């Protein structure tokens with residue numbers, strides 16, 4: 001699991017409430033938080049795309065009030081009694097309290113510009129969007145819903161990869177989600193995969209790269225292992241930006257790099273293009 005989270009620096013000055021201003025980690029500008037939020041969490045200056053939680057992402061993508069959450073009752077368990085710096089059970093509890101969500105994915109049905117679809121969205125605010133059994137199961141159920149209801153499927157990936165605290169149980173989700181996608185493909189379904197910053201590890205190595213269309217947000221980190229791991233393994237200097245959306249688009253791994261403000265119209269266009277409704 002890659003620990004690549006970069007939190008915006010908060011200005012802590014007397015008289016200015018914490019969090020009213022934020023610094024863009026890319027251009028360094030001080031930004032009024034409200035302005036950034038209104039721009040779909042994109043820096044108005046340099047267009048840096050901030051990471052957003054699953055619920056914010058869903059609100060940005062679907063027609064207002066159209067989201068119907070499903071499979072919300074799935075709760076993670078600490079089957080392996082895993083302990084690193086703290087126990088997995090304690091970690092889960094503090095993440096649940098922090099985010100108000102049981103785990104790192106939210107799924108359901110919604111509409112984008114009037115077109116119905118099933119969507120599953122990963123949440124980078126919950127254990128860096130890592131994929132454990134619950135995330136894998138929710139994504140699988142979303143895929144199965146899309147098959148049964150003959151609806152297009154959108155999965156938004158934003159993840160550090162498989163969740164080490166669930167070890168092999170987490171790795172099994174790669175096979176499970178991929179097998180479910182094969183059934184969606186057999187049924188003639190449409191799968192649009194959107195890669196947000198970051199999409200790495202076991203998520204990249206399974207469903208994220210199996211889209212009929214693979215979209216990515218600008219400058220998103222997309223890869224399997226991190227640059228340092230690759231360097232330590234093969235000792236070869238890799239080209240500048242080789243794990244960013246634009247490089248991957250150029251080399252055919254990603255179909256389109258899409259600015260966040262254009263995602264709704266781009267997804268609607270792809271649904272229409274494939275004649276799925």
Ligand SMILES: [Zn+2]
Nearest residue numbers: 024027043046
């Ligand atoms: Zn900026």
